[in-house]
Amino acid sequence: MTDIAASRPYELLDDEDGDAPLTIPAGSSVLVTASGHGGQRFIEEQLGRGARNGEQTLVVTTDDAAGTVSDAVAEAAGVERSGLAERLRVIDCQTDRIAADSEPIVTQNVDTPRALTDIGIGFKEAFDEFEAADPDRIRVGLLSLSVVLSYVDRETVYRFCQTLSRAIRQENAVGFFLLTTAAHDEETENTLRRAFDGTVEVRDEDGISARVVGIDGVSADWRSVDD
Amino acid sequence: MTTTEPPVVLAVDDDEKLLETYEIWLSADYDLRTATGGEEALAKLDEAVDVVLLDRLMPDLSGDDLLEAIRDRDVDCRVAMVTAVEPDLDIVEMPFDTYVAKAIDESTIRETIERLLARADHDDRLREHYAVAEKLATLERRKPESELAASAEYQDLIDRFEELDSTLADTGESLDRDDIVSEIARAEPADRIDEAADHPEDKP
Known part of the structure; x- marks a missing residue:
């Protein structure tokens, strides 16, 4: 953990119009809020960006098949899915599991998004595997907290997130937790925010843009996400 | 612990010798209650109890049944199951917080209690x-x-x-x-x- 390379910031967006690349410190976890699909796309882009640079990727999926999510990450990374097999792990919590083509990348099958302890086991096992392969850099995406919140009460979800964000800090990883704002009241969003180090607000008007809120030393200006 | 009162430990075991040993080990630092069976244990269980040391195999009411009764009471206490053999089930899925395998010694019991208090x-x-x-x-x-x-x-x-x-x-x-x-x-x-x-x- 004292490795300097392991604790350097993670890049979220390229430099743009004279602005430096947007980075957040290693160990950060953020709540990614969006009213529509832009949030999921933003997270897939982030995971793909990491994968392209040789980082490890852990995805928790509640809705999409493990294969679908893997393809989205591979596409964002600009590689074939097979090229990610070593570095991509999926915790698959879909209640209706149909895709059977994704076995090599599924690290943990969880019957329902309600089974938070099983998701936690998936995190532990993925971190253990990543350590054996390459301990340095890990990006985590959870798609989505909104679905978990439809199964589990808010306090339990909060504590789940709080624990995971401390675990992510411990690993010097970064975590992106998706919340679709249209599905929840403002109070739920503002409560959950505090389980994380900060928030990434994503909006989808004439292309996707995003800004980071609440992380010391990181600009809160809106930036365009599309290439 | 915000209070200066010593933590309350309830030890349940049908082996009175062992309860006496607990007294010697623990009564200086903890408010120790002892019970030789399930009924007595439930009578001595209240909101003040922080940690329960529970023998798994007792004649009148098994430790597992007693554990269920404790959880039904909804008392916010931590339970260490004291077992003759290591449980073969995944500890995460058991309704107790930790277990101690017999034969036990003073430092193991103290560490267990302190760990459960810190966790609380x-x-x-x-x-x-x-x-x-x-x-x-x-x-x-x-x-x-x-x-x-x-x-x-x-x-x-x-x-x-x-x-x-x-x-x-x-x-x-x-x-x-x-x-x-x-x-x-x-x-x-x-x-x-x-x-x-x-x-x-x-x-x-």
Whole structure:
């Protein structure tokens, strides 16, 4: 953990119009809020960006098949899915599991998004595997907290997130937790925010843009996400 | 522990010799209650109890049944199951907090009690972390930013939240990967854990 390379910031967006690349410190976890699909796309882009640079990727999926999510990450990374097999792990919590083509990348099958302890086991096992392969850099995406919140009460979800964000800090990883704002009241969003180090607000008007809120030393200006 | 009262430990075992040994080991530092059976244990169990040391095999009421009765009482205590053999089930899915394999010695028992007390403190902080976050969110929804800045209640909550955050970050130093799992398991509502314990064969 004292490795300097392991604790350097993670890049979220390229430099743009004279602005430096947007980075957040290693160990950060953020709540990614969006009213529509832009949030999921933003997270897939982030995971793909990491994968392209040789980082490890852990995805928790509640809705999409493990294969679908893997393809989205591979596409964002600009590689074939097979090229990610070593570095991509999926915790698959879909209640209706149909895709059977994704076995090599599924690290943990969880019957329902309600089974938070099983998701936690998936995190532990993925971190253990990543350590054996390459301990340095890990990006985590959870798609989505909104679905978990439809199964589990808010306090339990909060504590789940709080624990995971401390675990992510411990690993010097970064975590992106998706919340679709249209599905929840403002109070739920503002409560959950505090389980994380900060928030990434994503909006989808004439292309996707995003800004980071609440992380010391990181600009809160809106930036365009599309290439 | 915010109180200076010694923590309350309830030791349950049909072996009176062992209870006497507990007295010798623990009564100087803990408020020790002892019970030789299930009925007596339930009579001595109340909100004040912090830790229960529970023998798994007792003649009148098994430790497992007693454990269920304790959990039904909804008393916020930690239970260490004292067992002759290591349980073969995944500890995460059992409704007790830890186990100690016989033969036991003083330092193991003390460490176990202290670990459970520390864990209870940690979980209290996690619970409060949520409670404060929720209160802050409520105030943020009701009042405009200008009013929040002037609100002493809001500022106090912000201070408390930051204090909890930094304490948790410190304890986070020792959050190993197994703790991720047990911490999440402890946050889950009891019915969900029971469900998992009832169907261990369903696990992948």
